[in-house]
Amino acid sequence: MNLKTEQILTTDGVPLSISLKKAERKNKIKAFLLVAPLLLFLLITYISPIGEMFTRSIDDRMITNMLPKTFKAMENWDGQELPPEEVYASFLSDYKVLVENKTQGKLGQRLNKEKNGFNSILKKLKRKMKKFEDGNYKEQIISVHKRFADVTYWQAMKRTAPPYTIGKYLKAVDMYEDQNGDIVQVEEKRRVYKTLWIRTLEVAFFVTIFCFFMGYPIAHLLATIPVKYSNLLMICVLLPFWTSLLVRTASWMILLQQQGLVNDFIVMIGLVGDENRPQMMYNKVGTYVAMTQILLPFMVLPLYSVMKTVSPSMMRAGKSLGGTPFVSFWKIYFPLTISGVGAGSLLVFILAVGYYITPELVGGASGTLISNNIAYHMKQTLDWSFASAMGLMLLFGVLAIYWLYNKLVGVDNIKLG
């Protein structure tokens, strides 16, 4: 056979593929123009903030710009012994510029984060350096404070030289770079974030499980009862959607608090005594209950739309062939709804991982999640780069879950309605 496939030409001699492209071009432009506003909107409000967050989370250029000469001089220093005279001289000249611009305080803070005790010796240096003579700066600086003769301080300064750092990411998983540049865990009692991540995943996981077990029967009922009842039931499922999230969470607070309706009720029926009413709010229980209720529709709707497509004759066929109702359900009905289960679970899990308001209001100390911590760093400590790092980790975590799901179930099988 001829290996070179012959080019197909249209009647006027133009290759078919070119002719086709030409014919399609107008439609393509039209389609692009139709989506252009959305594309632009997404670019401005979604893609660029993510980009901004990313640069912010790894940005360490402030100190790089403050000590340009020092870092240049440090390039020739091996980092083992005390740095040579050249480094001391460049540092002093950089520092003089900072003092003139009155930005030396920021440098102190930044270096203090890297190594404790930096700030005080820099302040002392600022006072003493006015009397410095030209030449032999190394000796003069060391005479200000003996820590300037400690090589670990200079090593700490050198570590801040690269314009980018992954320090914030390490911090978010309770790790840091030690003096030798090794990545190590922080001491056990100061580990905060790991617990928070694990708790976030745990809450999201269990909320998904709860939603599944509560949503599956509802969805099945919705898909099988006559339309006149299913419409009413559907409204009941959707009603929470039409109520403000804040209102729903607040009503859970009314129900779950220690003097709340649920507690009153179980005291009334004598399940517990009045003096030991259980704590159902400001802990994980509250977070679980409220989040499950709020996220339930996201499980029910995809399940419903899939179950709607499963013909009732499937179960009948299973039974008529001799399968017990359970076997028919488990071997036939359930596998046919698995794409809905996947879609619903993915949706609920992803929403739960990033949930903020509900854990904030009913979670208390033991029920808050990573997103609450991100908000805390955005609003209270103003460590935006740390908040950005955590936010991005959350984003990529979700993308990883999505990727995994795609590998296991296949995104094409998702049916959302």
Next chain:
Amino acid sequence: MSKNPEFVKFDKVDKSYDGKVLVVKDLQLDIAEGEFITMLGPSGSGKTTCLMMLAGFETPTHGEILLDGNIISNIPPHKRGIGMVFQNYALFPHMTVYENLAFPLRVRKIQKDEIDKKVDKALSMVSLNGFESRMPAQLSGGQQQRVAVARALVFDPAVVLMDEPLGALDKNLRESMQYEIKHIHESIGVTVVYVTHDQSEALTMSNRIAVFNNGKVQQLSNPSELYEKPANSFVAEFIGENNTFNGEVVDIDKDKCKVKLVNSEILANPISIKSKGEKTTVSLRPERALINPTDKMDNMFTGKIEEVIYHGDHTRVRLNLLGSSEFILKVPNSSSNLDLKVSQDINIGWNSADARALDPK
């Protein structure tokens, strides 16, 4: 081997869904072992409901259903051992053909090699060997249909129910599947209860046909009797084509009666009329009326051709006869009678034995 003539028995079965309307009324039906019986009727006549009650998906409101002498009303569907072919096949889309066929055997805890043998046998019965690993979606409609039939038979059920199984197929495929199902039935001798609204399907396949209307069996007989000797005007109307004359009986004899139409009289065969003065509908099959008959016939009239419709193997002629312009004649296409023209007058004759005087419509 003696066959049980009451293998499946509907004993005075009533069924109502809403407590107001009876969908099935006082159904009395015996089905013999190894019989191919068809429930035929227009939609909403209760035939599918009967099938669902037999399968166990609906419970009779009143009366009993017996299978081989045992009352089955309280046995759940999965313990009845009745195979079923569904309207839309209901093949399990997430299982291969093999798994679909193995399902009823697996739930019966049959050994693996036994399953293989049975599946292989069932597939060869519908000539689908080699399709074991296909998914249902990879099969054509006809192939899916055959898999559904094989699946309903693979566990050797005593009775197989088929609920309009050929409804979704095109005409040619439907016809060939009709023969195929009929041959399978003949070769394995299973009892088949078949539901359809397609009369030609029923006539082709069945040993006996039960014609349903308004929840009642109108007539239960074999195909030729059903066609040749309809018991009432509904059956006459529903099965095949039919010319009708409405009139009043003016004279009645043992096997002949005189029916007065608007301005003429015809002779007919009294079937469901007893006495003079009764209203009646006379039914005559189009192929029983002849043009210019050479034999002596006791009904001879002249009609005017209103329309000639060419149908390939035969020509259909619509006549204005005895005050009605809906009289249909079926003329086989042989070279002798191709000169039929509209508004031509022709002589028509038929025997009174073929004109059945039935209940009035």
